Amino acid sequence: MPTARRTQQERRDQAETALLTAAAELVVEQGVRSLTLARVGERAGYSRGIVTHHFGGKQALVERLARATQTGFVPGLEDVPPGLGRLLRLIEGYLGELGRLGVFNRAFLLLWAEAATQPDLAPIFRERDAAFRADLREDVEAGIADGTVDGSVSPAEVATAVVGQLRGIALQRLLDPASVDTERLRRSVPDQWRRALRPPAESAPRGRASAAGTPATP
Numbered sequence: 001m002p003t004a005r006r007t008q009q010e011r012r013d014q015a016e017t018a019l020l021t022a023a024a025e026l027v028v029e030q031g032v033r034s035l036t037l038a039r040v041g042e043r044a045g046y047s048r049g050i051v052t053h054h055f056g057g058k059q060a061l062v063e064r065l066a067r068a069t070q071t072g073f074v075p076g077l078e079d080v081p082p083g084l085g086r087l088l089r090l091i092e093g094y095l096g097e098l099g100r101l102g103v104f105n106r107a108f109l110l111l112w113a114e115a116a117t118q119p120d121l122a123p124i125f126r127e128r129d130a131a132f133r134a135d136l137r138e139d140v141e142a143g144i145a146d147g148t149v150d151g152s153v154s155p156a157e158v159a160t161a162v163v164g165q166l167r168g169i170a171l172q173r174l175l176d177p178a179s180v181d182t183e184r185l186r187r188s189v190p191d192q193w194r195r196a197l198r199p200p201a202e203s204a205p206r207g208r209a210s211a212a213g214t215p216a217t218p
Contacts, residue, residue: 012054015044015046015050015054016054016064018044018045018046019040019041019044019046019050019051019054019055019061020064020065020068020104021044021103021104022040022041022043022044023035023040023061023062023065023107024065024069024103024104024106024107025043025103025107026039026040026043027065027106027107027110027111028103028106028107028110031110031114032062032110032111032114032118032121035058035061035062036058037051037052037055037057037058037061038051040061059120059124062111062120062121062124063124065104065107065108065111066108066111066112066124066125066128067128068104069104069105069107069108074089074090074093074094074097075093076089076093077089077090077093081142082138082139082141082142083139083142083143083146083148084139084140084142084143084148084149084194084197085148086139087136087139087140087143087162087193088190088193088194089190090135090136090139091162091166091189091190091193092186092187092189092190094166094170095166095169095182095185095186095189096182096183096186098169098170098173098180098182099182099183099186101173101174106174109167109170109171109174110174111125112125112128112167113171129163132159132163133156133159133160133163134159136155136158136159136162136163137155137156137158137159140153140155140158140159140197141155143197147199148197148198148199149197149198149199150197150198150199150200151199153197158197162193165189169182169185169189
């Protein structure tokens with residue numbers, strides 16, 4: 001049987017994926033300064049004109065790369081309602097993914113670190129971090145509303161602290177993989193946040209036995 005012809009959109013999607021992969025590989029291998037439209041096209045097997053057609057310029061290419069690498073970093077959260085459960089699953093999933101960093105995620109972290117000193121990168125990564133913090137704030141606010149999170153905490157401060165912790169661990173993992181045990185962190189860090197965010201013990205009924213048959217924490 002003859003092979004079905006690809007649609008124009010399928011060809012466009014394939015080209016964009018190849019170009020973004022090439023861009024990520026160049027960033028990981030040679031740094032962000034190596035990223036030019038011509039080199040991306042050459043690595044992917046396309047002309048510079050095709051790269052320009054897809055992205056317009058380097059700034060748009062980097063922005064698209066940042067979005068592609070961050071979106072879906074932690075799979076399986078799409079159908080989880082906002083709240084403490086989603087927050088803890090995100091932290092656990094993020095740390096788990098650090099144990100198997102691929103080229104896209106390595107590129108994102110390197111670009112994120114470069115953004116501190118590169119004025120053209122800074123707006124892109126400020127926007128991505130702001131979106132990340134907004135999602136985390138939503139989870140904390142939902143947890144406060146349903147009583148699983150201490151109402152005295154600041155959702156904005158918690159979001160900033162979580163992003164800082166996760167990004168910091170990620171950079172350490174990138175710099176010295178052997179020193180960062182992501183499996184241990186995947187178990188311990190969510191538990192630390194669970195304990196840090198839980199409502200005061202005084203709000204729980206005293207003397208009520210837990211499901212395991214032990215007295216409630218005083």
